Amino acid sequence: MAAEDVQRGLEQLHPASFAWAVVCCHGDPAEAEEVLQSAYLKVLERRARFAGRSSLKTWFFSVVRRTAVERARRRRLRQAKLLLWRRREAGAREVRADSAGPHHEAAVGERARRIRAALGRLSRRQRQVLELVFYHDLTVAEAAAVLAIGVGSARVHYARGKTRLLAALTPENDDE
Amino acid sequence: MNEERRERELLKGVLTEAHRATRRRTPAFGRVWARAAAARRPPTRYRAGRGLAAAAVALALTVTAALWTVGGHRGSELDRALTIAAALDDWQAPLDFLLATPGREWLEAPAEWPLAAPEPWALAPELLDPAGGHFDAGPSAPGLVDPTPPGSDPPDSHRR
Numbered sequence: 597m598a599a600e601d602v603q604r605g606l607e608q609l610h611p612a613s614f615a616w617a618v619v620c621c622h623g624d625p626a627e628a629e630e631v632l633q634s635a636y637l638k639v640l641e642r643r644a645r646f647a648g649r650s651s652l653k654t655w656f657f658s659v660v661r662r663t664a665v666e667r668a669r670r671r672r673l674r675q676a677k678l679l680l681w682r683r684r685e686a687g688a689r690e691v692r693a694d695s696a697g698p699h700h701e702a703a704v705g706e707r708a709r710r711i712r713a714a715l716g717r718l719s720r721r722q723r724q725v726l727e728l729v730f731y732h733d734l735t736v737a738e739a740a741a742v743l744a745i746g747v748g749s750a751r752v753h754y755a756r757g758k759t760r761l762l763a764a765l766t767p768e769n770d771d772e
Numbered sequence: 773m774n775e776e777r778r779e780r781e782l783l784k785g786v787l788t789e790a791h792r793a794t795r796r797r798t799p800a801f802g803r804v805w806a807r808a809a810a811a812r813r814p815p816t817r818y819r820a821g822r823g824l825a826a827a828a829v830a831l832a833l834t835v836t837a838a839l840w841t842v843g844g845h846r847g848s849e850l851d852r853a854l855t856i857a858a859a860l861d862d863w864q865a866p867l868d869f870l871l872a873t874p875g876r877e878w879l880e881a882p883a884e885w886p887l888a889a890p891e892p893w894a895l896a897p898e899l900l901d902p903a904g905g906h907f908d909a910g911p912s913a914p915g916l917v918d919p920t921p922p923g924s925d926p927p928d929s930h931r932r
Contacts, residue, residue: 603805610801618794625797629804636808711786730780731787762779765786 602639605652613734616657618663619727627667635663650741654734657742714764723759725750 606613616630638644644659646652698723699747713741715723721743728739 605919607801607805609907609932610804611795611798612840614798615791625794629799632799633804633808633811636805637811653841708789714786726783727787730783731791747922758779758783761783761786765782 602646606636606656609653609656613654613656615661615731616727617660617664619724622739628664631660631667634667635659638663638696645682648720650738653732654738654741657728657732657734660743661742678764692720701748714761717760717764718757719753720752721745724759725753726757726761729754 598717610632614625614628617631617635618625621627621631633646638659639646639656646655649655687758718726724743725736725739728734729736734742736750736754737747739754740747743750
């Protein structure tokens, strides 16, 4: 696939890529934008190459997830170094990140509140698998490829996450 | 089947609603791509320079190895042999001190007499025959005593 074709494909994927980056960044859109930029940089510098073994979407989502993990790891290291004398600032940043999440603005009204609470009950893996399957229309096998886990493991996360989310969304279980 | 589809629609709707704010905040592709392109490291010249440097180092290593193989190898063998020989010359056995006994120096060189031993004819010049220089060691020679008594066989006559 030529570089121009990859760029065109990424442009079409861009909104979905950003949504996926937000999930990978625990709901922080500013960090998601940085992650997306770093992922594009990897493509430009050919550190990430599309070999055509999967769909462009599966491949690039995998790149985004790896980039988010790398950035989070670096950030944790930096924060650990600065923890002694910047504890207060680091705490404030986390609060900012949480409050600036994509669901912050959606938290207007009863339904949005319930959705946020229901999604909050999922584990990180369950949330990612459900996002990939239901929001990005990937198969479970493709979601497993994006998350670099086995298909069996992805199926377990999918089934448990779906059950838990449905249970949380039914009114009788809404104890929030 | 209908139940499964209903669940699917429900979950899709939930996640779509959860991402409503995300969609509004999605940055423009051109802006993010342009920032990534600006952050890109200088590609061609940097890599070409790095390739040239690697080639120069490889060439220098090859030339050095060739020179060492062709020219310096024999010389170094000789040097090594000389070094080993010198080391062997200086070598001392670790138990050599046990041999350092008193009087050892007398064993390290042949004994030397204070005076040279006199030649026999210097002691008895009359034994020399003045006519032909013939040395006569017979019993008639003055100063010499024949050990065998008269009339008996000489000591080794029975061997003949």
